[in-house]
Amino acid sequence: MDLTLPPEVRAPSAMKLSELIGSLSYALDITEGQPPGHCVRVCWIGMHIGRAAGLPEEQLWELYYTLLLKDLGCSSNAARICELYLTDDLRFKRDFKTVGDSLPQVLSFVLSHTGLKAGLAERFRSVMTILRDGPAIAQDLIATRCQRGAEIARLLRFPTGVSCGIYSLDEHFDGKGKPDRLAGEAIPVYARIALLAQVIDVFHTAAGRDQALCEARGRAGSWFDPRLVRAFEEVAAEPRFWQVLASQEVDRAVFALEPAGREVALDDDYLDDIATAFGQVVDAKSPYTSGHSARVALYTDMIAESLGLSSQRRRWLKRGALLHDVGKLGVSNSVLDKAGTLDRDEWAAVRQHAAYTETILGRIGAFSELAAIAGAHHERLDGTGYPRGLKEDAIPIETRIITTADIFDAITAERPYRGAIPLEQALGMMEKTVGSALDPACFAALKSAIARTPFPL
Structure with missing residues (x-):
């Protein structure tokens, strides 16, 4: 690695x-x-x-x-x-x-x-x-x-x-x-x-x-x-x-x-504040995403720490986690908040958000690397993800960390079509996707971090 x-x-x-x-x-x-x-x-x-x-x-x-x-x-x-x-x-x-x-x-x-x-x-x-x-x-x-x-x-x-x-x-x-x-x-x-x-x-x-x-x-x-x-x-x-x-x-x-x-x-503290503020803009779009970006950033940092990443690198990655869903601002709430099954056009609109994230963050010259990492958070190791269908070797460790954090929060938070899933059940569901969707080391790091921290956080 x-x-x-x-x-x-x-x-x-x-x-x-x-x-x-x-x-x-x-x-x-x-x-x-x-x-x-x-x-x-x-x-x-x-x-x-x-x-x-x-x-x-x-x-x-x-x-x-x-x-x-x-x-x-x-x-x-x-x-x-x-x-x-x-x-x-x-x-x-x-x-x-x-x-x-x-x-x-x-x-x-x-x-x-x-x-x-x-x-x-x-x-x-x-x-x-x-x-x-x-x-x-x-x-x-x-x-x-x-x-x-x-x-x-x-x-x-x-x-x-x-x-x-x-x-x-x-x-x-x-x-x-x-x-x-x-x-x-x-x-x-x-x-x-x-x-x-x-x-x-x-x-x-x-x-x-x-x-x-x-x-x-x-x-x-x-x-x-x-x-x-x-x-x-x-x-x-x-x-x-x-x-x-x-x-x-x-x-x-x-x-x-x-x-x-x-x-x-424009120091590190200010960059953190800017990422946090825009994460709040994203999370305000739907009642089902309230606090999502902040939680994904927290879980991302916990996983990164368990994997031994440096404090400087963790801070950099946390900004990407805060902004990973900025592209969802371009998806209608008629889709995001829909309680029933999404049709083909609605699903295509949802999938587009990851590309929007990369495009928006990519406009910032100094964020070019972070844009690609954040925009790929729906890629899966077996190539079934989106927007590019990347496979294992093409997905950087930073993206795998954010992906693991994002999936964990998506499962344990309330959604339009179901209630929040309890911790042990959520981890069991995630474990079934290790190696195909989730990186084994990132999932192990998540479990290790959670074991040291009372949940919910």
Whole structure:
């Protein structure tokens, strides 16, 4: 067994905070059903608006991270959306971003997104509940998202200005937004810019620059601060602004936009906090995954310690365990929380999450090795796993450790289709797969670690 230190375990200073957060923002895009790069494009748009509006450099730094992280709380209301609307939360969230204040538009959205695969009686009950309780439902969904996003921003060590900007994203200039019905300049300026930039990107991506300009102008004074709309009109007059926005170079351009002047030490402790925070974003998506990433990270560390891995290597691997399911943010809760048997398309959607994980983490240059390890956690020694069907020799020990930890938690935790399985029964089930799915040494290390630790942990 090769236990040499991977080349990627290196000084965290080789990474930039903008690259790390910008790359992880792609996980937030898929949670919202948006085309990849949505938050990065919003950052490009919003930073140009902020500069045109005359924000000082210190505020521009806070605006930068508000824009990249505006959707931090987006996973926290996904299960509730599926429950209330009997629908695919990803499609619901994607399409809802195009809905304005018009009552006919809102009613059309509800009817076209509620219970389309449900029986007639069930769909009727759901539609009637939404029509009766619509304002309270909207308030609850948006407040949940806003509160959770602000909490995670604080876990990520961002200042109050950033967390407040994320919290107030859905406030409207005329005071008819949510969650607190703030109006005018009582709304944090970062939130005012973020909402404007979000709508511009959604409509530009779907229908082009003319439609984006039309939406911005049409909602000035109602959704948007008119002064900021005028600032956007100045920006929109520059051809290069649109060229970069529509190009493959927008990531690089946004990373270069990070305002100078605030030194952030991206040390090991901060990397641990970032991985933990994004693990919480993942786990918030479903009531059945609450705490999953943290538990898998704990079991991963216990197995790695039993196998004799160094403390530095264990710390590195634990981050991969915390982020191993980040790709599940791109799977609908209508699939994740389904109590019955998954059909072929649903199963294909579930299998896709591992590839999403590798793609998202692979965007971070310094995480390339960890991306492959985390993205392979559903591979099996006999080649029956996914996404690549790798066999024993092609599966690194780090992946085998995370796989063992992941399976153990999946069996011992409650699932949509069954209750939690007791410890001894779970270990017996796992033992039957040793050599075919599970690595023998990793399973032995898990049993050894559990024997030394009271369970549940």
